[in-house]
Amino acid sequence: MFSRPENDRRIMATWERFLSGEESSSDALRRLIDDSWRRCFDASVDPDRNRAPVPLTENFLHSLRNEHGELLTASTPVMALAREFLSETGTVMVLTDQSGTILSLEGDTAVRGAAENVHLLSGANWSELACGTNAIGTALTIGQPVQIHSAEHYCAGIKRWTCSATVIRDPYDGEILGVIDVSGLSSSYSRQSLALVVTTAGRIENRLARFEMEVRYQLLEHCMRGLTDTTVDGIIVFDRRGRPIKANERAPSVLADFDAARWDGKHxxxxxxxxxxxxxxxxxxxxxxxxxxxWVEPVIHDGRRIGSLLTLPNRRAGTVFGKARRATERGEAAVADSFDDLIG
Structure with a gap:
């Protein structure tokens, strides 16, 4: 899991042999580094690259940050704590999206000049395809905490750096949302950096989980007020990711009718x-x-979509479904316990 700086010289020699096509096996080279080097070689990543690609323009970066607003909101107070903690460590803490593009960074201003030289900047992409073996890109590739030190980097211009990173996952489905990374020049190496990023990622995921729970409460409150228990149709509430979280008591039987009418065998x-x-x-x-x-109605709260309401017409009842009928149902008296079946 941890890099071993004392092996730097041997790893550098192994890297040179690897690029020349010679046998590169060495007990100093960790398996995850060997695997990453091979991925980079197979993808024709330039080993002489000395920095990340040019960062996004301000307009594109602004759009990207808006797209990942919730991740940034969850991360900002956590990373603000890092600003003081890392202020004299020669390191910076970096937040990226799921592609490895940097959204924000905090930390020691003394290392910012060196960071700019390698484009360790907001808007720059640090995936393996863009920068070779590095903690951000390799953590995204394998989905695990990673520490990459000095000679272990694939690209020559980044070998002066040491970095530790881990992925941030959606607390509900495990999808990778981004990466939290701590990077500095090789002299700043510390095993504790890996523990720091793992702890930080956990705090961000906890905040994301609280945000998601708040949105679900808003979604269910909205739907409980807007629906009655007298409808003959099947009603299903979906979260903003399109996953079902509540259904009324008629939904299973109405779904079963649709299932029986399928001709393609899909259940x-x-x-x-x-x-x-x-x-x-x-x-x-x-x-x-x-x-x-x-049949699908968006559920909007404070100007943003927080879920969807699916109304499945009951064929046995011979109902005619449409926007006009749905509007009529919205005007009926609300019953707070419209939903009985929790499914997510």
């Missing part, structure tokens, strides 16, 4: 039903072909 059930993500008033990205877009 439909409540637990596996998913709509995909949706933004604003647009239909969800993964809407199944048997669901009409008109």
């Amino acid at each position: 439909i059930d409540l637990a596996s039903l998913a709509l995909g993500r949706a933004e604003g008033e647009l239909p969800p990205t993964g809407l199944p072909d048997w669901i009409q877009p008109d």
